[in-house]
Amino acid sequence: MNGLLTDLYELTMSAGYFEAGISNQVATFELSIRRLPDRRNFVVAAGLPQVVEYLLGFRFASEEIDYLRSLPQFARASASFFERLHDLRFAGDLFAVPEGTPLFAGEPVLNVRAPIIEAQIPETYLLATIGFQTLIATKAARVAQAAGGRAVVEFGTRRAHTPEAGVLAGRAAYIGGCIGTSNTLTGFRAGIPVYGTAAHSWVLAFPSELEAQRRLQELLGPNTVYLIDTYDTVEGARIAASLGRPLWGVRLDSGDLIEFSRAVRRILDDAGLPDAKIMASGDLNEYKIREIVAAGAPIDAFGVGAELATSADAPALGVIYKLVEIDGRYTAKLSPGKVTLPGAKQIYRFPDHDLVALAQENVPTPGAEPLLRPVIFHGRLLEPLPDAKTARARCAGSLERLPEAHRSLESAAPYPVEYSPGIGALIESARPHA
Amino acid sequence: MNGLLTDLYELTMSAGYFEAGISNQVATFELSIRRLPDRRNFVVAAGLPQVVEYLLGFRFASEEIDYLRSLPQFARASASFFERLHDLRFAGDLFAVPEGTPLFAGEPVLNVRAPIIEAQIPETYLLATIGFQTLIATKAARVAQAAGGRAVVEFGTRRAHTPEAGVLAGRAAYIGGCIGTSNTLTGFRAGIPVYGTAAHSWVLAFPSELEAQRRLQELLGPNTVYLIDTYDTVEGARIAASLGRPLWGVRLDSGDLIEFSRAVRRILDDAGLPDAKIMASGDLNEYKIREIVAAGAPIDAFGVGAELATSADAPALGVIYKLVEIDGRYTAKLSPGKVTLPGAKQIYRFPDHDLVALAQENVPTPGAEPLLRPVIFHGRLLEPLPDAKTARARCAGSLERLPEAHRSLESAAPYPVEYSPGIGALIESARPHA
Numbered sequence: 001m002n003g004l005l006t007d008l009y010e011l012t013m014s015a016g017y018f019e020a021g022i023s024n025q026v027a028t029f030e031l032s033i034r035r036l037p038d039r040r041n042f043v044v045a046a047g048l049p050q051v052v053e054y055l056l057g058f059r060f061a062s063e064e065i066d067y068l069r070s071l072p073q074f075a076r077a078s079a080s081f082f083e084r085l086h087d088l089r090f091a092g093d094l095f096a097v098p099e100g101t102p103l104f105a106g107e108p109v110l111n112v113r114a115p116i117i118e119a120q121i122p123e124t125y126l127l128a129t130i131g132f133q134t135l136i137a138t139k140a141a142r143v144a145q146a147a148g149g150r151a152v153v154e155f156g157t158r159r160a161h162t163p164e165a166g167v168l169a170g171r172a173a174y175i176g177g178c179i180g181t182s183n184t185l186t187g188f189r190a191g192i193p194v195y196g197t198a199a200h201s202w203v204l205a206f207p208s209e210l211e212a213q214r215r216l217q218e219l220l221g222p223n224t225v226y227l228i229d230t231y232d233t234v235e236g237a238r239i240a241a242s243l244g245r246p247l248w249g250v251r252l253d254s255g256d257l258i259e260f261s262r263a264v265r266r267i268l269d270d271a272g273l274p275d276a277k278i279m280a281s282g283d284l285n286e287y288k289i290r291e292i293v294a295a296g297a298p299i300d301a302f303g304v305g306a307e308l309a310t311s312a313d314a315p316a317l318g319v320i321y322k323l324v325e326i327d328g329r330y331t332a333k334l335s336p337g338k339v340t341l342p343g344a345k346q347i348y349r350f351p352d353h354d355l356v357a358l359a360q361e362n363v364p365t366p367g368a369e370p371l372l373r374p375v376i377f378h379g380r381l382l383e384p385l386p387d388a389k390t391a392r393a394r395c396a397g398s399l400e401r402l403p404e405a406h407r408s409l410e411s412a413a414p415y416p417v418e419y420s421p422g423i424g425a426l427i428e429s430a431r432p433h434a
Numbered sequence: 435m436n437g438l439l440t441d442l443y444e445l446t447m448s449a450g451y452f453e454a455g456i457s458n459q460v461a462t463f464e465l466s467i468r469r470l471p472d473r474r475n476f477v478v479a480a481g482l483p484q485v486v487e488y489l490l491g492f493r494f495a496s497e498e499i500d501y502l503r504s505l506p507q508f509a510r511a512s513a514s515f516f517e518r519l520h521d522l523r524f525a526g527d528l529f530a531v532p533e534g535t536p537l538f539a540g541e542p543v544l545n546v547r548a549p550i551i552e553a554q555i556p557e558t559y560l561l562a563t564i565g566f567q568t569l570i571a572t573k574a575a576r577v578a579q580a581a582g583g584r585a586v587v588e589f590g591t592r593r594a595h596t597p598e599a600g601v602l603a604g605r606a607a608y609i610g611g612c613i614g615t616s617n618t619l620t621g622f623r624a625g626i627p628v629y630g631t632a633a634h635s636w637v638l639a640f641p642s643e644l645e646a647q648r649r650l651q652e653l654l655g656p657n658t659v660y661l662i663d664t665y666d667t668v669e670g671a672r673i674a675a676s677l678g679r680p681l682w683g684v685r686l687d688s689g690d691l692i693e694f695s696r697a698v699r700r701i702l703d704d705a706g707l708p709d710a711k712i713m714a715s716g717d718l719n720e721y722k723i724r725e726i727v728a729a730g731a732p733i734d735a736f737g738v739g740a741e742l743a744t745s746a747d748a749p750a751l752g753v754i755y756k757l758v759e760i761d762g763r764y765t766a767k768l769s770p771g772k773v774t775l776p777g778a779k780q781i782y783r784f785p786d787h788d789l790v791a792l793a794q795e796n797v798p799t800p801g802a803e804p805l806l807r808p809v810i811f812h813g814r815l816l817e818p819l820p821d822a823k824t825a826r827a828r829c830a831g832s833l834e835r836l837p838e839a840h841r842s843l844e845s846a847a848p849y850p851v852e853y854s855p856g857i858g859a860l861i862e863s864a865r866p867h868a
Contacts (some may be wrong), residue, residue: 008629161562196507198446204760307750323638
C-alpha cells in the first residue's frame with residue numbers, strides 16, 4: 001500500500017476538495033523542469049516505470065486510513081471522505097516523454113489528468129521519482145561524454161540515498177550512457193550488465209597479496225580485475241602481471257591515477273600483457289575524467305560512484321508539479337520568480353529547436369516529434385514501456401543530434417525552446433476573479 | 435529477499451572465499467567515518483533500524499541464485515557455493531553506537547563480526563543505509579542549530595532520492611532536531627509528528643483565493659496554515675487575516691522572506707491576530723535561516739525541503755567498511771591517503787574528548803561512556819532498539835555538551851579524538867608477509 005507515501009498536505013487538500021464537493025472535478029497537473037541544475041544544458045528524463053507502477057498500484061490500507069483518522073488535521077473530515085480514500089484508485093490518464101529523452105528548462109516531463117483527488121496525492125511521489133532518476137541519468141550522460149568513448153561503470157550504490165535508490169541509480173546511469181552497474185539487483189531486475197572487481201578486503205583476507213590475486217584469477221578467469229592498491233600500487237601491478245593470463249586487467253583506486261596508470265601500463269606491457277586493461281576509480285567525476293582523458297592516460301574504463309549515484313554537484317532537481325487546468329478552467333501561479341504557465345502542453349521537437357504548445361493547439365509541426373505520449377488511459381497501461389536498453393539508445397541518439405555546445409560540460413546559451421501563441425494568450429486568463 | 439541488493443563484487447568475493455576454503459573464517463568489518471563532510475564538525479549517527487532489519491532478513495531467493503549462475507563472473511563457481519548462498523543467513527554479531535550519537539572523523543559507527551561470507555556481502559547495504567541517514571540527521575542538527583529554538587519541519591520528500599528515501603529522511607531529520615516531517619508514511623511508521631499546510635494547487639483549484647482559504651479553515655480549524663503567495667503575498671495575508679480565528683498561521687514560500695514576514699506580521703497584528711504564526715519555506719538551508727534569525731524576522735517556524743532531504747551541500751558521506759580482523763589476524767589497508775586502522779574498536783566518550791581503543795584493550799576509562807554496544811548476537815536481536823524519540827533526545831543532549839565551536843556552522847579545529855597505545859602498536863603488525 002502506497003497511499004501514505006506522500007506529503008501530509010496532499011491528503012488534507014484531498015479531504016478539503018472532497019468536503020468542498022470538487023474532488024471529482026477533472027484536473028490536469030503538469031510535472032515540469034523549472035530550471036536546469038548549474039552547468040547542465042539539458043536533463044535526461046528517467047523514472048517513468050516507477051511512476052506507472054505507483055499509479056497503477058495506488059491505494060490505501062485500512063490501517064493507513066485509521067492512522068489518518070487519528071491525526072488532528074483530519075478531526076473535521078467526514079466519514080464519507082475516509083470511505084472515498086478506501087476506494088480510491090488511479091483511474092485517470094498519464095502522458096509522458098519516453099525515458100532517455102533530453103529535456104530543457106520549462107518543458108513538461110509528464111501530465112496527469114484525473115479527478116483532482118486522484119491527481120493531487122501523487123505529487124510528492126512523482127516529483128521524487130522523476131527528479132532523482134532524471135538527475136542520475138543526466139549526470140551519467142555528462143560522465144560518459146567526458147570519457148569520450150571509454151567505458152564508464154556505475155559503482156555508487158554504497159553512496160546512494162538508501163540502497164534501494166542505488167538500484168534505480170544504476171538503471172538511470174545506464175540510460176544516461178554507462179555500460180552497466182555494480183548493483184546486482186539492478187542487473188537482475190532491469191536486465192542491465194553488471195560488473196565488479198574486488199575490494200581491499202579480498203586482498204586483506206589472505207595471508208599474501210599474491211595468494212589473494214591467484215585465487216581471484218582462479219575464480220574469475222578472463223573476467224579477473226585485480227585491485228592493486230591495497231598495499232602498494234606498483235608492487236601490486238607486478239604481482240598481477242606475474243600471474244599472466246587469463247585476466248581482464250587491473251583497477252587503480254587511489255593516488256595519482258594518471259601517473260600510476262602509466263607506470264602500471266609499462267609493467268603490464270613488459271610482462272607481455274598489452275591487452276590487459278586498466279580501470280580507474282576513486283572519487284571520480286566528469287571533470288576529473290576529462291582531465292585524465294586529456295592527459296592521454298592509458299585508462300580503458302572508469303568506475304564512478306558517489307558523484308554519479310548522488311549527482312553530487314547537483315543533488316536536487318528543480319522539478320515542479322502544478323495544476324494547469326481544472327474543470328475546463330486554465331490555472332497558473334504568479335508567485336514572484338515562480339510563475340507557471342497554464343494549460344496541458346505538448347512539446348514538439350524540431351531538428352534545431354523545441355516548440356511548447358497547448359496540447360490541443362493547432363500549430364504547424366511538419367518534421368517535429370511530439371514528445372509527450374499517452375502512457376496510462378483511464379487507469380490502464382496502454383502498452384509496455386520501452387526497456388532501459390531502448391531508453392539508453394534514445395538518449396545516445398538524441399544527444400548526438402544536440403549542438404556541441406549543449407553537450408559540453410560547461411553552461412551554454414539555453415537551447416532554443418519556443419512557446420506557442422496559445423500559451424501566451426492564456427496567462428492573463430489564469431488570473432483569479434477579483 | 436535482499437541478497438542481491440549489493441555490489442556484484444561482494445558476491446564474487448564471497449564465491450572466492452568459499453572456493454578458497456576461508457568463507458567460514460570469522461572476520462570483523464568496521465564501518466567508520468573516514469572524514470567529515472566540509473563545514474561539519476561532527477555527524478549524527480542514524481540508520482541502525484534498517485541495518486538490523488536487513489541483517490535479520492538477509493537471504494537469497496532461488497531465482498536470485500539462478501540469476502547469479504547465469505552471469506559470466508560465476509561461470510567457475512561450484513555448485514556447492516550456490517547451495518551455501520541458498521542457506522545463507524546472518525548468524526553473526528553486530529555492535530553499534532546508538533542512533534542520535536554525534537561522531538567524529540575516524541570513529542567507528544558499527545562492527546560486524548561473522549564468518550567472512552556473512553560479513554562481506556552486507557557492505558554495500560550498510561554503507562548506503564548508515565551513510566545516507568547519518569548525513570540527513572547531521573544536516574538537520576545544523577538547520578535546527580541555526581533556527582535557534584524556532585521549529586523546523588522536514589519538507590523534502592519530493593526532492594529525496596526516491597520517495598522511500600524521503601520516508602527515512604523524515605525520520606533522520608527528526609533525530610537530528612526537526613520537530614517533525616511532512617512525510618505521512620514516516621509519521622505512520624515511526625510515530626513522528628507530521629505537519630502540512632497547503633499547496634498552490636489548493637488556491638488555484640477554487641475560483642477565488644478567499645473561497646479557497648475559507649474552505650481550508652473549515653477543514654483544518656486551529657491547524658490551518660494558509661499558503662499566501664499564490665498570486666500576491668501581501669494581498670494573500672489580508673485575505674487570511676480577514677477570515678479571523680481559528681488558524682495556526684500563514685506560510686510564505688517565495689520572495690524576500692525577511693521583508694514579507696514583517697509586512698505580514700503587521701497585517702496579522704492589525705487584524706487582532708497576534709498569536710497567528712508565520713512559517714517560511716522555499717530553498718532554505720542553515721545559512722539562510724541563520725540570516726533570517728539574525729535579522730530578527732518575525733518567523734516562527736521553518737519548512738526545509740531539498741537542502742535537508744538531500745544534504746545538498748554534502749550529499750555523500752565518507753563512510754568505509756573495512757576488514758580489521760580475520761581468523762585472529764589484524765588487517766589494515768595502506769593505500770595512499772586511505773590507510774585504515776586494524777582491530778575491532780571501542781569508542782570511550784569522556785566529557786571533553788573521545789578515546790578510540792581496541793575492543794579488548796584494557797585502558798583506564800573512569801567516567802567514560804563506551805559508545806559501541808552489542809545489538810545482534812549470534813544472529814538474534816538482543817533487545818528492541820531505542821525509538822526515534824529516544825534517539826532525538828540523545829542527539830540534543832549530546833550536542834548541548836559539545837563545545838560551542840563544534841556546534842557552529844563553520845569548521846572548527848577537530849574535536850579531540852585520541853587513539854590508544856594498542857592501536858598504534860598494531861599498525862605495523864598488519865603489514866602482509868613478504
